[in-house]
Amino acid sequence: MAITAAEVARLGELARIRLTAEETETLAPQLEVILAAVATVSEVAGDDIPPTSHALDLVNVFRADEVQPSLPAEAVLAAAPATEDGRFRVPRILGEEQ
Amino acid sequence: MTDRLLDYDEALATFDPVLGLEVHVELNTASKMFCGCANVFGGEPNTRTCPVCLGLPGSLPVVNAKAIESAIRVGLALNCTIAPWCRFARKNYFYPDMTKDFQTSQYDEPIAYDGWVDLELDGETYRIEIERAHMEEDAGKLTHAGASGRIGDAEYSLVDYNRAGTPLIEIVTRPITGTGAKAPQVAKAYVAFLRELMLSLGVSDVRMEQGSLRCDANISLRPSSTSPLGLRTETKNVNSLRSIEAALAYEIRRQAAVLSSGGRVTQETRHWHEEGYTTPGRSKEQAEDYRYFPEPDLVPVAPSAAWVEELRATLPELPGIRAARLQAEWGFTDAELQDVVNAGALDLIEATVAAGATPAAARKWWLTELARRANEAGIELAELAITPAQVAAVQALVDAGTVNDKLARQVIDGVLAGEGEPAAVVASRGLVVVSDDGALSAAVDAVIAANPDVAAKIRDGKLQAAGALIGAVMKDLRGQADAARVRELILERLA
Ligand SMILES: [Zn+2]
Numbered sequence: 001m002a003i004t005a006a007e008v009a010r011l012g013e014l015a016r017i018r019l020t021a022e023e024t025e026t027l028a029p030q031l032e033v034i035l036a037a038v039a040t041v042s043e044v045a046g047d048d049i050p051p052t053s054h055a056l057d058l059v060n061v062f063r064a065d066e067v068q069p070s071l072p073a074e075a076v077l078a079a080a081p082a083t084e085d086g087r088f089r090v091p092r093i094l095g096e097e098q
Numbered sequence: 099m100t101d102r103l104l105d106y107d108e109a110l111a112t113f114d115p116v117l118g119l120e121v122h123v124e125l126n127t128a129s130k131m132f133c134g135c136a137n138v139f140g141g142e143p144n145t146r147t148c149p150v151c152l153g154l155p156g157s158l159p160v161v162n163a164k165a166i167e168s169a170i171r172v173g174l175a176l177n178c179t180i181a182p183w184c185r186f187a188r189k190n191y192f193y194p195d196m197t198k199d200f201q202t203s204q205y206d207e208p209i210a211y212d213g214w215v216d217l218e219l220d221g222e223t224y225r226i227e228i229e230r231a232h233m234e235e236d237a238g239k240l241t242h243a244g245a246s247g248r249i250g251d252a253e254y255s256l257v258d259y260n261r262a263g264t265p266l267i268e269i270v271t272r273p274i275t276g277t278g279a280k281a282p283q284v285a286k287a288y289v290a291f292l293r294e295l296m297l298s299l300g301v302s303d304v305r306m307e308q309g310s311l312r313c314d315a316n317i318s319l320r321p322s323s324t325s326p327l328g329l330r331t332e333t334k335n336v337n338s339l340r341s342i343e344a345a346l347a348y349e350i351r352r353q354a355a356v357l358s359s360g361g362r363v364t365q366e367t368r369h370w371h372e373e374g375y376t377t378p379g380r381s382k383e384q385a386e387d388y389r390y391f392p393e394p395d396l397v398p399v400a401p402s403a404a405w406v407e408e409l410r411a412t413l414p415e416l417p418g419i420r421a422a423r424l425q426a427e428w429g430f431t432d433a434e435l436q437d438v439v440n441a442g443a444l445d446l447i448e449a450t451v452a453a454g455a456t457p458a459a460a461r462k463w464w465l466t467e468l469a470r471r472a473n474e475a476g477i478e479l480a481e482l483a484i485t486p487a488q489v490a491a492v493q494a495l496v497d498a499g500t501v502n503d504k505l506a507r508q509v510i511d512g513v514l515a516g517e518g519e520p521a522a523v524v525a526s527r528g529l530v531v532v533s534d535d536g537a538l539s540a541a542v543d544a545v546i547a548a549n550p551d552v553a554a555k556i557r558d559g560k561l562q563a564a565g566a567l568i569g570a571v572m573k574d575l576r577g578q579a580d581a582a583r584v585r586e587l588i589l590e591r592l593a
Contacts, residue, residue: 014190060400
């Protein structure tokens with residue numbers, strides 16, 4: 001599967017990782033190798049093995065609808081780089097209209 | 099606002115609208131979707147969070163059984179198939195309303211799909227096909243700090259994660275065709291129906307003004323009903339039944355103007371402003387890429403057929419059936435009932451009747467006087483600061499002859515202004531009808547004395563002239579008299 005530099009640039013954009021032109025050129029063939037390695041799994045799995053997303057053979061793991069104590073707001077906000085009025089303060093959000 | 103708009107009728111004569119509605123309903127579970135934090139509206143910011151809903155590393159979400167139960171019941175009520183096996187997925191995006199940088203949602207395996215509802219509107223039945231109803235979690239709440247509070251000139255934003263992780267059901271319709279000029283009303287009727295449905299299921303408090311029911315309205319136009327679908331816009335921030343109708347009517351007129359002048363509709367998100375127009379938001383020319391993948395922290399949900407049947411047995415009387423029952427009980431015509439349903443007044447009238455008013459009186463107050471005031475204030479009937487019990491109390495005062503209709507409206511003014519219960523308003527404003535014949539007679543005599551010409555006409559048998567004298571007496575008594583009794587007294591004297 002051929003990965004182009006443009007595809008790497010797009011992935012970088014989606015993941016909010018700034019990549020230089022040299023980096024996208026270098027990463028494209030590397031990603032190709034990784035994808036090829038992962039693809040070997042499908043060579044082993046026969047038609048009788050369904051695709052899976054989970055290591056555990058479990059379904060319906062639920063909790064009862066009961067309220068548990070939350071964390072104190074001070075403790076929660078203490079971990080934030082910036083706060084104001086009991087809220088997390090985040091930089092101006094660019095490039096999007098609400 | 100600079101949009102060119104085509105006249106509505108002209109737009110509909112030229113184009114065929116196609117609707118699509120996405121409705122988000124916040125479930126009223128006690129706790130959040132994946133953690134035990136309390137699920138309630140408002141409160142001090144960031145007081146209902148924990149490692150799970152803050153997305154702290156190492157935290158493990160666990161699904162709320164009640165939320166699944168509610169989702170299945172909603173799916174069944176919408177005549178959907180319930181998935182025997184489905185998964186949650188991560189919807190990846192970067193925005194500070196989600197600490198995890200993804201929203202836990204469902205992607206290609208919704209818990210409920212392929213349903214339908216039938217809506218009655220002006221004697222016609224419209225079938226709305228439901229594509230899917232899936233589960234997801236709500237995001238935190240952003241406040242944009244800056245000159246206008248708008249994101250464009252915000253210096254920074256503040257985030258409250260109390261709402262993050264609230265269980266949501268998103269209900270998505272298939273494209274709705276064949277509604278023609280009724281498209282905005284059909285959309286409104288659909289959302290009104292969903293609101294009634296959620297209330298009867300008891301799964302949400304569906305308060306649009308608090309955001310527990312939110313609607314994104316898609317619409318596109320095409321030259322005729324056989325043409326392929328046109329490019330659509332998705333209008334967000336439509337947070338009342340009235341806005342849904344108004345926003346869609348606006349988009350029809352705007353898109354029609356664009357297309358009529360040979361232009362092309364931009365596929366985009368638009369924002370509805372209560373002042374009555376939409377503005378463009380994010381362009382959707384480039385399809386969003388959320389890189390969905392199955393949520394590895396949650397195991398699949400596989401409701402057994404037995405569980406689904408058990409839940410089906412708990413479905414209450416559904417809105418259509420309930421409306422039909424109430425119509426029979428109240429003796430309303432089809433048109434009267436439809437007005438009540440479309441005004442979102444079914445519950446209000448039911449509660450007013452339960453508080454002792456006759457159905458006709460309850461309908462009269464809610465659909466005329468109170469509807470006018472809600473309209474003027476730009477709010478929903480249910481948001482008016484008067485309860486069904488208070489409306490019933492106002493009617494009781496009218497029935498007892500304490501006040502007449504005119505004074506009753508002043509009583510309503512007082513209740514809405516926060517002056518207390520109807521009886522208290524009557525007392526504090528001195529609104530009681532003058533029923534003392536002595537006082538009435540004195541007022542009548544004074545008016546007759548002051549208007550000898552009119553009095554002479556009435557003596558000559560021109561009874562219609564009495565109107566002028568009745569008006570004068572009512573004016574002297576500041577409206578606080580029974581007009582019929584005043585007329586009697588005048589005619590007695592001038593017989
Ligand atoms: Zn939590």
